[in-house]
Amino acid sequence: MTTTWISSRMGQFAYFDRQLGHPDWAGKRVLDFGGNVGNILLDPNCTIEHEKYWSIDVSRDSVTEGKRRHPRANFVFYDRYNFEYNSTGTPxxxxxxxxxxxxxxxxxxxxxxxxxxxxxxxxxxxxxLTDDGKAAFSFIDPTFTPPPGWARENESPGRSNLQWRLEARRATKPDMDVAGLLARAEQTELTWTTVVNDDELILDPDEDGVSADKPNRFYITFCTPAYMQKLFPQGKVLDPVPPERFHCLVIDKASRRAR
Structure with a gap:
């Protein structure tokens, strides 16, 4: 069976609209980096004009399907290597x-x-970015645990983001030692954390965990808000907004020039 990486995930527009302070999207050129099939356009409140929307993605199938679903929008295949999503791409x-x-x-x-x-x-x-443009990128804090009633039912409410993701992987590998991996994480001051495939937890932020002899199954990274702020001192790190468990890094062109 061929994996196509076509996403059914929704909620992107509501998330970014709130994190960016409800800007006026009408008439604005929008780049959705990793936009898959353009699900952001399906939100009934989305005011992004299709002709001014571009999605770039490393999934060839999602680009083809995005063009079919949204013929007035713009979809571009980005043939770059990615451990999980495009292992034959160009590094x-x-x-x-x-x-x-x-x-x-x-x-x-x-x-x-x-x-x-x-x-x-x-x-x-x-x-x-244009001179007054803004960029927003979601990321996952490994330690964030949503309060009661926040997270979706299938997203392990009451558990940290790291535990949520590890337990989700255990569904495909029942013998995965989630407790052992969490115990290792608890003994470390987390900054940038990587989970590779089903059993490798990398706590060194400068080690990517990728090698030629590994099967290309799964790759996910976590970053604490404090470390993300350290990496991007010119940006603003914003808390999650329900029901999403993701923090957000917002950077505008003006703050970038002021570095």
Whole structure:
């Protein structure tokens, strides 16, 4: 069976609209980095104009399907290597330059690449902003536990983000030692944390955990808000907004120039 990586995830527009302070999206050029099939456009309150929307993704199938679902929008295949989602892509391939954008959003992109790639992607993407443009990227704090009534029922309410994700992986590998992995994490001052496949927990932020002899099954990264702020001192780290468990990094062009 071929994996296509077409996402059914919804809620992206409501999330970014709140984190960006309910901006006026009408007439604005929007780049959805890792936008998959463009589900952000399906929100009934979304005012992004399809002709001014671009999605870049490493999933060829999602780009093809996005074009079919939203023929007036713009979808671009980005054939860059990604451990989980595009293992045959080209390592280090630059992001295609599609001009300047008023808003750049990235839903759960920083959660599937290494720290080095996160810094690289952010630097390239921020270069695509207009003078008054803003970028927003969601990320997962391993220690965040949503309060009662916050998280969706299938997202392990009452458990930390790290425990939630590890337990979700155990559904495909019942003998996975979730308790042991969590115990290791509790003994470390977490900054950037990586889970590779089903059993490898990497606590060194400068180790990406990728090697040629590993099966390309699963790759997810976590970052504490304090460490994300350290990586991007010019940005603002915002708390999650219900029902999402993701923090958000917001950077505008003006603050980037002021570094």
């Amino acid at each position: 280090g391939l630059p992001i295609p330059d599609l001009g300047k954008f008023d808003f750049i959003v990235g839903w759960s992109i920083f959660t599937h690449v290494s720290k080095v790639e996160t810094l690289e992607f952010a630097e390239q993407l921020l270069g695509f």
